[in-house]
Amino acid sequence: MRRHTVVFLCFLLFSSFGFSGEEAAENARVLFKPPSFLAGAAFAKVESECSMLEELQASLVSSANDFGLEIEFLGEKANTTTGRFVQVDLVEVNGNVWRFGALRPHSNAKYRVSIFDNGQLVRSDERALNSSVAIGTCARLEKISKAFGRPIMKWVFLNIRGDDVAFSSSAILESNDAMAIREVARKLYNNADFNESLLDAAAQKIWSEKNTKDKLMTDALAWLCKYIGASKNPRYRSFLESLEASLKRGKLKKYAKSALKNLPDVTPSVEPYVVNNEVAEKPKQD
Incomplete structure (x- = not known):
């Protein structure tokens, strides 16, 4: 049973792009630091064999549009001590889990999504998902990664407060959810x-x-x-x-x-x- 931790930071920088009420019809832009595995040789095999990060990244981009958001990705070095950002951690990934009576193993993973303001934790949430349908460890883990995007973006959308909620006017118009x-x-x-x-x-x-x-x-x-x-x-x-x-x-x-x-x-x-x-x-x- 393998356990890996993935950490990436999502930076919500609306004001730096000059977002205003006059631009309410446009999706509010969200800056993401690309998903990455924590450094360590133990992650090399999963990173090379599976596409968890790629599936997660694509799922976030696709799901963001449903909530009136548009994602852009930042470089690896970004200041996380100022401004508002969202941190998403894949805190647990188990590739092969056997249950009594099962003919094949299943996989599970858990993420933690947290909102920080000027380096201080504001609120957070966790959710775990399982997959047993796909055949093969990577196929199951990638399916889970793909499924994470929508609940993450929905939670972010519903929990951002203050002036940032102005983008909800656009999201209400555009979303079909x-x-x-x-x-x-x-x-x-x-x-x-x-x-x-x-x-x-x-x-x-x-x-x-x-x-x-x-x-x-x-x-x-x-x-x-x-x-x-x-x-x-x-x-x-x-x-x-x-x-x-x-x-x-x-x-x-x-x-x-x-x-x-x-x-x-x-x-x-x-x-x-x-x-x-x-x-x-x-x-x-x-």
Whole structure:
């Protein structure tokens, strides 16, 4: 049974790239130090025979896009004492593990993902995965590495705080992950983060997916309606009225109607929210 440790650092440097609200449609860039094995002769065979690092790196790049992020890789020498960065450790990798009654071994691995701010640990999480389907140690380990990318990037996306959360407006628009959208909606609602760029992104997502048949997506949109209602921002009243009128029945219509009760009437000084380049006007009364 082999054990290896892999460490790599992910640096989230949004401000250095001049990220701003005007660029919200662009993916926020994340700088990564390429994954690497810790120095040591014991790792040479795995590094030469298996492609764990390559699969992990490719999985991170692919998964980042689902959460409104874009990865760029740094050189080996980078300052980790200042700024905000994410450190991901493959803390345990076991190539061949036998279980009683099994016809062939399985492999398992565990990662730890941690957020650091100016060298101080802010929060962390761990997760382990197994693989027994693929034949061959390297095939199983590479499959695990590929599967790590999505949960890592999702966790990073949901746990970055402060000004960095501005990129979530882009992610809400671009992501098709209903579970991630729902978690973002809950996070914004619970944090009472009613920045209009985020509210606009939430409204656009609701409008673009309002006819979905997917129950999980409908649940996510309902949370976004709840979030908009909690803002008490009259800018979105006409939008919610149009949304409710466009739906015949169902959960989303119910939540749109409920959210409307929290929004005051629009005054001449309030600019109504614009969706799909058209003002979401209040439905005409018969």
